[in-house]
Amino acid sequence: MPDEDNIKKIIDNSRIRNLKIFHDINLRKLLTFRINADISSLIIAEDTESLRNIIKYLIDNNIEYFILGGGSNTLINVQNKNIAIIKLGRFFDNIDFKEKESISCGAAYNTGRFVTECYKKSYNFAFLAGIPGTMGGAVSGNSGAKYNSICEFIDAIECLKIKTNNIILENHKLRKNDFGYRFLNIKNLIAITKIYLKKEQMEKELIFNEIVERIKNKKNAQPLNKFTAGCFFKNPLNANKTAAELIDALGLKGFRYGGAGISKKHANFIENYDNASPMDIYNLSKIVLGMVKDNFNIELENEVKLVGF
Ligand SMILES: Cc1cc2nc3c(=O)[nH]c(=O)nc-3n(C[C@H](O)[C@H](O)[C@H](O)COP(=O)(O)OP(=O)(O)OC[C@H]3O[C@@H](n4cnc5c(N)ncnc54)[C@H](O)[C@@H]3O)c2cc1C
Known part of the structure; x- marks a missing residue:
């Protein structure tokens, strides 16, 4: 190399x-x-x-x-x-509502703007309200809230795939087994370029109320004004506690490593408190993984994508 x-x-x-x-x-x-x-x-x-x-x-x-x-x-x-x-x-930064009950957007389109523009056209994506980032990132990790996630509403994605050493542009119809809790798994996928969604329209006032409620709940529960990357770990699927509950039970809220620390507000958020290096955050996440394994025999999986470690 x-x-x-x-x-x-x-x-x-x-x-x-x-x-x-x-x-x-x-x-x-x-x-x-x-x-x-x-x-x-x-x-x-x-x-x-x-x-x-x-x-x-x-x-x-x-x-x-x-x-x-x-x-x-x-x-x-x-x-x-x-x-x-x-x-x-x-x-890649655009949205389109040409056909009824169909929405398409580029992969670089901001997720917050997506929620707002969809609301204006009577489409309810309130479950994405307050989630930062782009629609490409949201689809790649099947982002969402407790009861809904984005891939449920996707008809197809336009994407680049690698096939026998060539990179081709393809429309991929999304199937149920292509995605699950915070993941999308499509063979040979390299990049999502465009997203085609299907959704029924509904009364705008109801959508508005849901968006307001969702943001309010998020503000109450999560350190939205701090430097984080959202929930660091996925919730374990076969346990009766969330990742946050497990970490909290270990008394780790506020625990610091270098410039990084476990949020005092939400135990599954790692904050960059004070000029944290990527290694500070990474090492802190490893400490958490080790302690959860030792104490509960549960192997948490990262939700945050680690690059180059
Ligand atoms: C305060 C806060 C609150 C959050 N709340 C939530 C929440 O409620 N629910 C939730 O699910 N998440 C939440 N998150 C996490 C995060 O915002 C979402 O996962 C978001 O959808 C990621 O989008 P992004 O564009 O920032 O992705 P990035 O972080 O840039 O990338 C994430 C992954 O997506 C891939 N990716 C990005 N674009 C493309 C593309 N075009 N093609 C292929 N792969 C791509 C990257 O390679 C990477 O693997 C939160 C984060 C913060 C900071």
Whole structure:
């Protein structure tokens, strides 16, 4: 694998149209953890063709990459300088309501805006209210709340897939077994570019009330004004306690490691309290995993995506 300087040179020499390339970019702008440290390379692909071409180019040159949305469910190890971060640009930032009971949006469309625009057209996605990030990120992790998650309402996704060394654009009809609690699992998927949803319309006032209620509950229960990436761990499926309840039972609320700490408000949120490094957050998450395993014999699974660890 090429080293950091070589990777930068290879990326600079890609000669692919409609790309924006940046080096030594601070993560504060890219992750909701607001980590103050630089990543090596950020590439913004402005359209599907440039996205396809840059991914193919990176694969051909043996350079690791990661597709980042709004960075609200991701932790990147800045010590690992060999990963190129790719974001989707303007072409993917749109929404469309052409047909009745059908909605389509680009993968870079902001999830909060999605909830609001859908509300204006009488579609209820209140369960997504208060969730930061992009629709691509939401679909990739099947984001949602207790009773609903986004993939239930998806008819199909337009996506890039890798097939016999080629990257092709495909419309993938979503099937029930493609997704589950906080995951989407589609073979050979590389990037989601567009999302097609189906939903019945309903009375706007009811939707409005649900959105207000959801945001109120979220504000009460979660540290929304702190630097976090949402719930760090998934709730264990075969246990009668949530991840937060398990961590809380260990007395870990407020426990700190370096600049990171377990939120005092919600035990499943790790906060960047004081200039935390990615390693601070990562090590703290490992401590939690170990303690939950030792005390309850439960292996928690990360909900936050760890990149380059
Ligand atoms: C305060 C707070 C509250 C939150 N509350 C909730 C909640 O109630 N429910 C919930 O489910 N989540 C919640 N989250 C977590 C997070 O906001 C969601 O998971 C969100 O949908 C992630 O979107 P993102 O664009 O930020 O994804 P990112 O963090 O950028 O990426 C997450 C994953 O999606 C992948 N991805 C992103 N875009 C694409 C794409 N175009 N194609 C393929 N893969 C892609 C990435 O590779 C990565 O694996 C919360 C987070 C915060 C900070």
